[in-house]
Amino acid sequence: MKAMKKAFKVLGIIVLLVVVLGFTGATIITSRGIPSYEIEKIDYQVVSTPESIQRGKKLAIMLCANCHKNSETRALTGTKMHDAPPEFGEIYSPNITNDKKFGIGNWTDGELLYLLRTGIKKDGQYAPPYMPKLPKMADEDINALISFLRSDDPLVVADASPDQPSEPSILTKILCNVAWKPFPMPTEAIEMPDINNKLALGKYLAHNLECFSCHSADFKTNDFMNPELSKGYFAGGNKPLNLEGQIILTSNLTPDPETGIGNWSEEDFINTVKYGFKKGEHALQYPMNPYTGLSDEEVSAIFAYLKTIPPIVNKVERSLYE
Ligand code: HEC
């Protein structure tokens, strides 16, 4: 009896401690908010040519417009992100046109580069994972993106539409303090893949156009520094949301013949990726937007690369709603 009483007492104290510690931790994190980091001054000046701006626009349409484009202004003035998981809070993407007050007009090229690589903004604050980073993209492509952002293209020409502040949840704040961290600034040059090496080009695109990020098991277990180490690499089953907040499971793109794309023809793959066609089936749905900007050669390279990765048996039923 006595021993049991004692055990209960000890247990009670432990529970109390856990509650108090948890509460204090949560209070500290909530008041601390999303952490800030030391900003490294980056000595970098974008090199703009008509070609780099054109390449940058193509990349931005595939990688940035989806979140930053506003349907009313038709420019990258920011919008509410209906597909951000609600547990992260109420999230708005900011204005990234060249406006000096609300956009990025007074960011330096180095500050933009630093954010896109590491996730640390001009003011030092960390941008949570609902703003993707590009830690492995070739220097030339990052330069192209920044030269496009700096251009007078209608998507990014200065537009003074004000930003809507996001309201990140306590969960987002906690994760930003304990789990999500900035990526390191690359210390060596990152070269473009050799475009005559089809597999190298396909791998580069499959990683840097974020195909792996949606098509592996879960955003939480993705390894952005070493995409191939992501759990369920390209085997699908990840759960991005559509604009109604419904889960749209991602497909298995490994070469498994039954549950992946092992039996697909190259032609079918190209039609699906570029135009969203699926033979005899409902067209592909958001967030799998058609990649009309990719050339047939680029999609063919992605297909060739995907044929070389380890097949994983994982049957994913399509998410179809009324
Ligand atoms: C999945 C949605 C999403 C995509 C894709 C995305 N962004 Fe963002 N971006 C955001 C959100 C949300 C924020 C705000 C982050 C925060 O609150 O710290 C942001 C912040 C930024 C900022 C900081 C602006 C400021 O005023 O603080 C820049 C610059 C930026 N994004 C550029 C880009 C570029 C360039 C791309 C494409 C390579 C891109 N973003 C892709 C959602 C996205």
Ligand code: HEC
């Ligand atoms: C934002 C997340 C996201 C990104 C990024 C993404 N996909 Fe998808 N993809 C999906 C979803 C979700 C589906 C399933 C759509 C449906 O069922 O209607 C899908 C379906 C597909 C399919 C159809 C497969 C099948 O079995 O039906 C192919 C092929 C595909 N994606 C290739 C790609 C390629 C190649 C890339 C990169 C260039 C890519 N995806 C990037 C989310 C994404």
